[in-house]
Amino acid sequence: MAEKIIKSVAFLCxxxxxxxxxxxxxxxxxxxxxxxxxxxxxxxASSPEVQETYGEVTDQSSAPLVQETYGEVTDQSSEVQETYGEVVDSxxxxxxxxxxxxxxxxxxxxxxSALNTLMSKDWYPVSEKPRYGLFAIIxxxxxITIISILFAAPLAIxxxxxxxxxxxxxxxxxxxxxxxxxxxxxxxxxxxxxLMVLATFLQDIFNYDTRLNSFVGGIAMGIAAIPIIxxxxxxxxxxxxxxxNEASLALGASKWQTAFFVxxxxxxxxxxxxILLGIGRVFGETMxxxxxxxxxxxxxxxxxxxxxTLAATIGAEMAEVVFGDTHYNVLFLIGSMLFIFTFVINAVxxxxxxxKLMKRIQGK
Amino acid sequence: xxxxxxxxxxxxxxxxxxxxxxxxxxxxVVVMVTVIVIGGKDQISxxxxxxxxxxxxxKGGIFPAIYGTALLVIIMSVAAVPFGTITxxxxxxxAKEESIIAKSIRFAVRTLAVIPSIIYGLFGLGFFIKFVxxxxxxxxxxxxxxxxxxxxxxxxxTMSLLTLPVVIVSVEEALKTVxxxxRAASLALGATKWQTIWKVxxxxxxxxxxxxxxxxxxxxxxxxxxxxxxxxxxxxxxxPGSLSDQFMVLGYHIYVMATQSANxxxxxxxxxxxxxxxxxxxxxxxxxxxxxxxRIRKKKTN
Numbered sequence: 001m002a003e004k005i006i007k008s009v010a011f012l013c014x015x016x017x018x019x020x021x022x023x024x025x026x027x028x029x030x031x032x033x034x035x036x037x038x039x040x041x042x043x044x045a046s047s048p049e050v051q052e053t054y055g056e057v058t059d060q061s062s063a064p065l066v067q068e069t070y071g072e073v074t075d076q077s078s079e080v081q082e083t084y085g086e087v088v089d090s091x092x093x094x095x096x097x098x099x100x101x102x103x104x105x106x107x108x109x110x111x112x113s114a115l116n117t118l119m120s121k122d123w124y125p126v127s128e129k130p131r132y133g134l135f136a137i138i139x140x141x142x143x144i145t146i147i148s149i150l151f152a153a154p155l156a157i158x159x160x161x162x163x164x165x166x167x168x169x170x171x172x173x174x175x176x177x178x179x180x181x182x183x184x185x186x187x188x189x190x191x192x193x194x195l196m197v198l199a200t201f202l203q204d205i206f207n208y209d210t211r212l213n214s215f216v217g218g219i220a221m222g223i224a225a226i227p228i229i230x231x232x233x234x235x236x237x238x239x240x241x242x243x244x245n246e247a248s249l250a251l252g253a254s255k256w257q258t259a260f261f262v263x264x265x266x267x268x269x270x271x272x273x274x275i276l277l278g279i280g281r282v283f284g285e286t287m288x289x290x291x292x293x294x295x296x297x298x299x300x301x302x303x304x305x306x307x308x309t310l311a312a313t314i315g316a317e318m319a320e321v322v323f324g325d326t327h328y329n330v331l332f333l334i335g336s337m338l339f340i341f342t343f344v345i346n347a348v349x350x351x352x353x354x355x356k357l358m359k360r361i362q363g364k
Numbered sequence: 365x366x367x368x369x370x371x372x373x374x375x376x377x378x379x380x381x382x383x384x385x386x387x388x389x390x391x392x393v394v395v396m397v398t399v400i401v402i403g404g405k406d407q408i409s410x411x412x413x414x415x416x417x418x419x420x421x422x423k424g425g426i427f428p429a430i431y432g433t434a435l436l437v438i439i440m441s442v443a444a445v446p447f448g449t450i451t452x453x454x455x456x457x458x459a460k461e462e463s464i465i466a467k468s469i470r471f472a473v474r475t476l477a478v479i480p481s482i483i484y485g486l487f488g489l490g491f492f493i494k495f496v497x498x499x500x501x502x503x504x505x506x507x508x509x510x511x512x513x514x515x516x517x518x519x520x521x522t523m524s525l526l527t528l529p530v531v532i533v534s535v536e537e538a539l540k541t542v543x544x545x546x547r548a549a550s551l552a553l554g555a556t557k558w559q560t561i562w563k564v565x566x567x568x569x570x571x572x573x574x575x576x577x578x579x580x581x582x583x584x585x586x587x588x589x590x591x592x593x594x595x596x597x598x599x600x601x602x603x604p605g606s607l608s609d610q611f612m613v614l615g616y617h618i619y620v621m622a623t624q625s626a627n628x629x630x631x632x633x634x635x636x637x638x639x640x641x642x643x644x645x646x647x648x649x650x651x652x653x654x655x656x657x658x659r660i661r662k663k664k665t666n
Contacts, residue, residue, distance in 0.1 A: 002558040003458055009447055010454035013472040013532075016525055023490040024483060155385045162382035175386055177654055182393050184650035185643070186586025188615040192622055192639050193396050196403075196632075223396075226389055256375035259382075277478060284480020286589035287615075291623055311482045311589075318489070318593045335486040339479065346478045350471065 021339060028333035031118075031326065118330070123297045123308070125317065125327045132330045136297040140214065140307030141283065144293065147218025147303055148225060148282045153275050155222075156229035160274075163230075164237035165259035183227035191291035194220035199292065208304035210294055215303045217293035221285050225278040232277060236270020236353075237263060269356035273349040280345040284338050286311040310334050400639050407637030421599060421621065422631055426638050431603055432516070432611035433645075436591070437581045439520035439607075440527060445577050447524075448531025449566075455532075456539040457561055477529035481589040488522030488594035489514075510608055517607040519595030526590055527580035534579060538572015538660055539565060575656045582649035586642065588615035598624075614642040 120133035163175050199216045206215075240263050248258040264271075289295075294306025295316060314331050321328045411425060418424030451469070459466035497511035497518065511517075542565050550560040566573075588596070597610040598620050604611040621635045622628065628635075 006450050006454045006458060009450040010459070010469055012447055013451060013469055013476060013528065016528075017472050017475055019491060020479065020483065020487045023495065024486050027486075027490045027494075155388055158382045158385035159389050162379075162386045166379050166382060167386075175390065178390050178393050180654055181647065181650055182389070184582055184586075184646050185396070186588070186615055186646055188586065188588045188618050189400070189639055189643050189646075190396070192618055192635065193399065195622055196635075197399050223392055226392075230389070254371065254375055256378045260378060280478050280480075284482060286480065286482040286592075287619065291619065311480055314482050314486065315589060315592055318486070323494070332486060332490065335483055339483050342478055342480055342483075343475060346475050347471075350474065 021336075024332055024339055025336045028329050028336050030324075030329045031333055118333075121299055123313075125321075125330065130327065132326070134310075134334070136299050137308050137310055137313055137334075139299065140293075140297060141309040141311075143301065143303070144214045144218045144221065144289070144307055144309055145279055145282045147214060148220075148222035149275065149279055151219055152222035152225045152278060152282075153229055156226045156278075157233050157271055157274070160230050160233035160237055161259060161264060164234055165263060166255070179227050179230050182223070183231070185224070187224055187285060187287040188291075190220055190224050191288040194288060194292035206304070210304065210306050212292055212294035212306060213304045214293060214307040217289060217307070217309075218303070220288045220292045221282045224285060224288060225281045228281050229274045229278040232274035233267070233271050236267040236274065239270065240266045269353045273353040276345050276349040280342045280349075283345075284311050284342055285309075286315045290315050310338055314338075397643070400636060400643055403636035404633075404638075404640030407633045408640060412637055413641070416601075417599065421625060421634075422627065423634075426614070426617060426634070426641065428600060428603055428612040429614045429617040429638065430641070432596075432613045433585050433615075435516060435604060435611060436520050436523060436613060437584045439517065440524045440584045441577055441581060443521055444524035444527045444531050444580055445573070448528050448576060448580075449535050449573055451528075452532045452535035452539060453561060453565075456536055457557075457565065473529045473532050476525070477533075481526060481587050482592075484522050484526045484590040485592055485594060487525070488518055488590060492518040492521055493594065514593060514595040514610060515608045516595050516604050516611045519591040519611070522590045522594050523584045523587065526587060527584050530580045530583055531573075531576040534576030534657070535569065535573050537657075538569035538575065541572070541660055541663055542568040571656055572660055575653050575660070578649050578653040578656070582646045582653065585649070586615055586646050588613070588619055591616065614638060614645075618642065 117131045118134050120131060121135040122131040122133040123137055124131045159175070163172055167175065194216055195212070198220060199211050202216055202219070203211050208215075244262055244266055245258055248262040249255075253262070289309040289312035293309065293312065295308045295312060296306035297308040298305050314334055317327070318331050321331060413425060413430065414427050415425035416427055451473070455466060455469060459469070493512060493514060497513070500511040501507060501509060505511075546564055546568065547560055550564045551557070555563070591613060595610055596613050596616040598612075598616075600610060600612055618635060618638050621631055621638065625631055
């Protein structure tokens with residue numbers, strides 16, 4: 001009996017992941033649903049009756065109704081799905097109409113909905129003609145991820161190599177707790193430090209125009225990623241069998257040669273995993289991105305320009321959005337993307353490393 | 365000779381490079397701590413810690429934020445620690461190491477640990493508030509809006525999901541330090557498996573459960589992204605009195621003061637003060653967890 005209860009509680013973790021995926025993704029589904037209903041609309045658009053119904057739906061799409069609809073989801077999921085589609089649809093068609101008049105000739109027509117603006121580069125979710133172009137935001141996220149990994153990975157991996165191969169017991173007892181403390185730094189504190197101190201400091205050195213940009217944000221996020229990369233890389237380096245070390249030293253190699261040409265290569269899969277998980281950490285980092293990157297969705301590749309990341313977009317806009325609105329659904333779509341990305345990164349890190357490392361150490 | 369010298373120089377350079385990297389990281393930590401301590405130390409006073417914000421948050425203290433943070437981590441721990449402990453017990457005591465179930469649970473735990481915190485915020489909004497909360501309102505209050513909006517209960521539960529892996533990992537490590545002999549002795553004396561776990565294994569790993577709780581509390585106190593839209597409030601004139609109230613929290617306070625207040629420069633001392641309080645809190649918690657964990661590891665090697 002006790003065992004059954006314990007077992008079912010243990011399954012909670014798996015359940016939570018499934019639930020997270022389901023509920024985050026569910027809120028973003030209407031975007032795709034609206035595209036389908038649109039085709040349907042065109043077929044029957046000539047009938048005035050349909051138009052009228054649509055008008056009604058739009059009128060009632062004020063907050064209380066939408067919230068009520070939410071509650072019913074489980075009971076009458078199919079019906080609600082439809083309502084969803086229509087509510088979103090009416091707003092989406094409006095947006096498409098308006099966008100059409102502005103950017104005539106650029107391939108817009110009435111059939112297009114929020115789904116089609118996703119690939120554009122304009123992110124204007126609250127303007128009169130909302131556009132949800134994710135391109136600039138995705139580009140910004142990758143830009144900042146690259147900057148922070150270029151900063152954090154060499155630093156953390158070399159420090160891990162020092163701790164694993166060269167450091168004495170005493171020095172280790174200083175380095176490791178310091179890294180653990182850094183891991184415990186709340187990201188809002190790092191963000192605050194970057195916003196108030198680091199941004200000014202770096203601007204004085206490099207003399208760029210925008211104070212908050214992807215460079216500052218990248219460095220700050222790198223600081224947040226250092227503990228993760230260090231810990232996993234150090235684990236991988238110390239997991240290399242002692243016999244490797246001894247054999248290399250016995251063959252006359254010096255300490256640094258052993259560290260650099262024997263131990264480091266043997267631990268490559270683990271170091272690869274460390275970098276991957278560092279990327280995952282930076283990719284989803286919200287508070288630092290909100291505070292230190294300037295939050296402007298710009299297209300350029302210049303590191304000294306402001307950027308906006310996927311996670312920061314959710315963090316900044318979710319609080320002000322109307323529930324059930326297209327904007328709300330798009331933010332959840334961004335969330336689903338982030339979730340899938342980190343899930344895949346974690347899975348790759350886990351399975352790739354386990355497979356490779358095992359093979360190497362067992363010498364197969 | 366010359367070749368050897370070259371080798372030596374190369375070796376010194378490489379070792380120096382790795383040492384420098386380690387020193388740079390330590391320097392970053394020291395600089396961050398120093399800057400925040402210097403910026404905030406004049407602000408810290410008994411009054412600052414125990415009074416409400418005044419004059420549109422440009423003066424006064426941060427008491428409601430401290431109170432809200434405390435309440436948040438307490439409710440969070442009540443939810444996360446039992447579930448985390450039970451999961452850890454299952455993984456160490458019941459599941460076979462190589463079984464698919466154990467493997468998938470471990471994978472799930474690690475995935476939970478790497479999911480970005482903002483996703484937990486979205487989940488809290490989509491699941492707890494919009495799904496569970498609205499259902500509760502419909503069932504008990506006839507549709508009146510009470511639970512279907514951000515509040516401290518939903519924020520704490522969201523946070524407990526985020527800290528669940530922290531608890532599981534620490535408790536698992538502690539459970540493994542309880543010697544096999546003790547378990548065998550207990551079973552040989554006729555105790556059931558459950559009695560053995562309850563009377564022998566859990567008391568033997570209580571410090572590990574504490575480490576897990578402390579680490580979880582430290583993580584929960586510092587995270588802001590999950591509660592951005594599940595219950596944290598910009599400013600409240602009263603303390604949260606029930607589970608359905610919103611609350612103020614230290615991390616969110618720093619964020620709004622630093623980015624959204626009308627006069628950032630004027631409130632700079634308060635911001636540094638608040639940051640110092642939050643940092644001190646997480647430091648104290650982390651250091652005690654490190655010490656506790658060090659003791660557990662020592663016990664393991666003995």
